[in-house]
Amino acid sequence: MIATPQSAHFPDSLRLQGGGSIRAYDLAFETYGTLNADKSNAVLVCHALNASHHVAGVYANQPKSAGWWDNMVGPGKPLDTDRFFVIGVNNLGSCFGSTGPMHVNPDTGQVYGADFPVVTVEDWVNAQALLLDQLGIRKLAAVMGGSLGGMQALGWTLQYPERVGHAVVIASAPNLTAENIAFNEVARRAIVTDPDFHGGHFYQHGVVPQRGLRIARMIGHITYLSDDVMNTKFGRQLIGEGYRYSTQDAEFQIESYLRYQGDKFSEYFDANTYLLITRALDYFDPARHFGGSLTAAFAQVQAKFLLVSFTTDWRFSPQRSREMVKALLDNRRTVSYAEIDAPHGHDAFLLDDARYMATVRAYFDRVAQEVSQ
Amino acid sequence: MSAHTMMESIARLVPQGSRVLDLGCGDGALLAHLQATRGCSGYGIEIDDAKLLTCVQRGVNVIQLNLDEGLAMFDDASFDVVLQIDTLQHLRNAEVMLRETARVGRMGVLAFPNFAHWPNRMSILRGRMPVTKRLPYQWYDTPNIRVGTFKDFEALAEKNDLHILDAFGLQEGREVRVWPNALAGTAVFKFQRG
Numbered sequence: 108m109i110a111t112p113q114s115a116h117f118p119d120s121l122r123l124q125g126g127g128s129i130r131a132y133d134l135a136f137e138t139y140g141t142l143n144a145d146k147s148n149a150v151l152v153c154h155a156l157n158a159s160h161h162v163a164g165v166y167a168n169q170p171k172s173a174g175w176w177d178n179m180v181g182p183g184k185p186l187d188t189d190r191f192f193v194i195g196v197n198n199l200g201s202c203f204g205s206t207g208p209m210h211v212n213p214d215t216g217q218v219y220g221a222d223f224p225v226v227t228v229e230d231w232v233n234a235q236a237l238l239l240d241q242l243g244i245r246k247l248a249a250v251m252g253g254s255l256g257g258m259q260a261l262g263w264t265l266q267y268p269e270r271v272g273h274a275v276v277i278a279s280a281p282n283l284t285a286e287n288i289a290f291n292e293v294a295r296r297a298i299v300t301d302p303d304f305h306g307g308h309f310y311q312h313g314v315v316p317q318r319g320l321r322i323a324r325m326i327g328h329i330t331y332l333s334d335d336v337m338n339t340k341f342g343r344q345l346i347g348e349g350y351r352y353s354t355q356d357a358e359f360q361i362e363s364y365l366r367y368q369g370d371k372f373s374e375y376f377d378a379n380t381y382l383l384i385t386r387a388l389d390y391f392d393p394a395r396h397f398g399g400s401l402t403a404a405f406a407q408v409q410a411k412f413l414l415v416s417f418t419t420d421w422r423f424s425p426q427r428s429r430e431m432v433k434a435l436l437d438n439r440r441t442v443s444y445a446e447i448d449a450p451h452g453h454d455a456f457l458l459d460d461a462r463y464m465a466t467v468r469a470y471f472d473r474v475a476q477e478v479s480q
Numbered sequence: 481m482s483a484h485t486m487m488e489s490i491a492r493l494v495p496q497g498s499r500v501l502d503l504g505c506g507d508g509a510l511l512a513h514l515q516a517t518r519g520c521s522g523y524g525i526e527i528d529d530a531k532l533l534t535c536v537q538r539g540v541n542v543i544q545l546n547l548d549e550g551l552a553m554f555d556d557a558s559f560d561v562v563l564q565i566d567t568l569q570h571l572r573n574a575e576v577m578l579r580e581t582a583r584v585g586r587m588g589v590l591a592f593p594n595f596a597h598w599p600n601r602m603s604i605l606r607g608r609m610p611v612t613k614r615l616p617y618q619w620y621d622t623p624n625i626r627v628g629t630f631k632d633f634e635a636l637a638e639k640n641d642l643h644i645l646d647a648f649g650l651q652e653g654r655e656v657r658v659w660p661n662a663l664a665g666t667a668v669f670k671f672q673r674g
Binding site: 413429432433436437439441442443444445446447448462465466469470472473 | 499521523529532533535536537539541542543544545553554555558
């Protein structure tokens with residue numbers, strides 16, 4: 108499947124939860140499959156921290172450019188683009204085509220940098236809804252996402268309950284725990300204290316705070332894996348023959364792996380985007396306006412839900428998914444929940460697990476039947 | 481007794497339009513039947529991946545939980561009926577789950593293989609554990625970690641202050657109300673908190 112990136116322009120300013128607004132912005136997006144005549148087969152796929160609108164397929168003449176959820180979305184895949192019209196959209200503040208901190212602020216004529224306003228999950232959902240308006244889609248057959256993407260899917264069911272038929276929320280949480288915020292904070296401090304960060308205005312200095320980004324990615328990466336999978340993959344394997352009795356060389360395979368992941372990431376990801384997206388994660392907490400009661404927050408939900416979690420995911424643990432299941436049960440909503448016994452930690456949501464894939468496939472089969480009725 | 485006749489007999493105990501929680505719902509056939517024929521709604525609880533998948537394929541709401549971890553997710557009296565059909569015999573904490581069933585449901589319906597059914601007694605008299613259509617396993621590979629009788633359950637219900645609304649045996653698809661402890665392969669109880 109060949110993917111073609113598109114861009115939508117929004118001339119009106121978007122009011123933000125934090126009080127400000129973004130004027131005249133663009134959203135990068137891709138679509139796969141065909142929108143049916145009554146526009147009832149649209150599925151929005153929301154991305155997590157470091158992904159983009161390029162969900163599935165490859166770009167023309169770039170065979171290695173597969174989308175980040177290409178195993179899940181495509182012709183004949185669990186989310187089958189032969190039946191559904193799937194939309195991937197890059198969120199505001201990201202660095203893959205939608206308006207973000209590396210773009211020029213129309214109010215000042217300067218690159219936004221650190222002045223890009225703080226955007227929230229709710230703001231992203233509002234922007235995504237405006238994109239659907241442009242595409243002429245009133246109601247989504249489903250909204251789907253993993254991790255931070257799952258939070259957006261959840262946000263959809265709360266902000267636009269009448270516009271969502273189903274929500275597929277994978278490896279997600281109704282808010283972040285203190286430990287989770289703590290990991291984000293370490294990542295942010297690594298970036299902000301890099302001398303090349305220049306208070307977020309590094310673009311005009313012609314540098315990139317790569318050291319900070321590397322560390323941020325390394326710590327993030329550790330939290331996406333499980334102890335088990337790290338031991339299986341790397342254990343105590345050394346790169347060389349024996350100990351070199353150095354303190355600064357990478358001697359263990361895991362060190363070399365993390366350094367490689369950090370290097371790769373620091374070459375394509377924007378430092379301000381990392382700060383913005385981790386903050387959006389920290390802030391998301393729909394129960395906050397309901398005295399901390401998720402049950403009360405979910406009272407307005409109309410969508411039917413499939414939730415999936417993975418037993419070894421300690422960053423977005425099964426316990427957090429069960430909280431959402433309970434809040435839906437309390438409101439007598441339609442919900443199914445699969446807790447997949449997989450060794451891969453948080454990363455499992457992006458990997459091929461037969462039980463996980465089959466469950467999502469079966470769920471979308473039911474959605475497709477509803478749509479065709 | 482076929483799975484279908486047992487399902488029919490159980491379904492008759494569930495009032496029209498009930499909100500149902502089915503503990504150990506298996507492939508979701510009973511819930512699908514209750515939804516289709518009795519206007520019920522609800523959820524199944526299942527631990528097995530393959531059975532969970534069948535539930536999703538059927539369009540039955542299913543929640544993957546280990547019942548041995550309890551029913552903390554469910555509030556008191558939040559369901560009209562809680563079902564435990566051929567589930568009790570697999571539970572490590574069978575007594576706790578019985579109390580949980582009575583707590584979460586305004587009514588509980590429970591069915592399990594009656595070990596005191598006469599062919600089982602004959603087998604024991606011959607000195608061997610029974611292997612029957614209803615209890616098809618050898619003693620060394622049975623998943624049934626709790627074997628009990630109709631009478632045993634009456635005693636357990638009394639110990640836990642449960643009020644039995646109805647109790648009978650099932651054999652070959654028929655209700656057995658005379659000497660069910662000897663004449664029925666399956667024991668069925670309908671109860672509520674005392």
